Amino acid sequence: MTQGELFQEIAANQSLSLSFWSNIALAGLSILLFVYMGRNVEDPRSQLIFVATLMVPLVSISSYTGLVSGLTVGFVDVPYPGGGTEEALIMWGRYLTWAFSTPMILTALGLLAGSNLTKIFTAVVMDIGMCVTGLAAALTTSSLALRWFWYFISCAFFLAVIYVLLYEWPDDAAAAGTSEIFGTLKTLTVVLWFGYPIFWALGSEGLNVLTTTQTSWAYSLLDIGAKYFFAYLLLRWVAANESIIGSVTSGGLGSATPADD
Numbered sequence: 001m002t003q004g005e006l007f008q009e010i011a012a013n014q015s016l017s018l019s020f021w022s023n024i025a026l027a028g029l030s031i032l033l034f035v036y037m038g039r040n041v042e043d044p045r046s047q048l049i050f051v052a053t054l055m056v057p058l059v060s061i062s063s064y065t066g067l068v069s070g071l072t073v074g075f076v077d078v079p080y081p082g083g084g085t086e087e088a089l090i091m092w093g094r095y096l097t098w099a100f101s102t103p104m105i106l107t108a109l110g111l112l113a114g115s116n117l118t119k120i121f122t123a124v125v126m127d128i129g130m131c132v133t134g135l136a137a138a139l140t141t142s143s144l145a146l147r148w149f150w151y152f153i154s155c156a157f158f159l160a161v162i163y164v165l166l167y168e169w170p171d172d173a174a175a176a177g178t179s180e181i182f183g184t185l186k187t188l189t190v191v192l193w194f195g196y197p198i199f200w201a202l203g204s205e206g207l208n209v210l211t212t213t214q215t216s217w218a219y220s221l222l223d224i225g226a227k228y229f230f231a232y233l234l235l236r237w238v239a240a241n242e243s244i245i246g247s248v249t250s251g252g253l254g255s256a257t258p259a260d261d
């Protein structure tokens with residue numbers, strides 16, 4: 001199918017189109033709002049959090065423009081359990097662009113927690129591994145088993161990210177004095193991020209319990225919470241508490257918290 005035909009196919013499905021356009025609109029509004037919120041921020045660490053977080057809606061508007069234009073979607077012969085293969089519209093651009101947006105979310109969270117470079121690097125590279133292997137899972141057509149093997153590799157990367165979020169950064173955030181906001185954002189992130197592999201498994205890429213349009217809406221709604229709402233909460237706090245972020249002294253390779261022993 002040509003890109004023009006894919007574009008027509010998407011435009012003809014009103015609900016699917018709306019799941020894309022709603023995010024383009026929200027990403028656009030978020031970009032304007034976040035630039036405005038950051039206009040007076042002067043502390044360099046707070047500015048870095050702003051830039052990283054601003055990248056999230058910037059990547060998002062690009063991602064959804066790719067989807068709605070037919071550039072980053074395609075019909076793929078997906079093997080399903082039971083032996084059959086079905087041609088399904090796969091939004092592979094989502095997995096590709098997550099490799100750019102989710103590292104920004106984690107970098108911003110790590111900076112907020114006052115984490116050291118080692119932990120931020122670990123979270124970011126595991127996260128990129130998760131997105132790229134998720135893309136491989138979505139595009140593998142040769143074997144059902146290997147499709148799911150990619151999925152489980154991606155889940156393993158994902159668990160490493162969750163580990164850093166749940167067991168490493170909370171202690172750092174306590175030392176940095178950002179515990180309260182970090183706790184809120186951590187919970188929001190962990191809960192919403194678990195939604196993605198669940199909907200992948202249920203959707204047209206996985207077990208085909210949900211249609212492509214339903215899967216797309218699931219991702220689009222998760223995106224609204226995990227990106228724009230998350231970013232708004234984070235930036236509102238950072239703009240109001242620049243001095244706390246400014247007094248964080250960690251950021252090198254060492255541990256932000258003193259060793260336990």
Ligand code: RET
Nearest residue numbers: 101134151154155158193196197200226
């Ligand atoms: C996939 C499928 C394979 C297994 C796992 C996945 C996890 C995806 C996640 C995505 C988060 C995306 C966000 C985007 C915001 O821009 C790739 C669906 C574990 C956690 C927050």
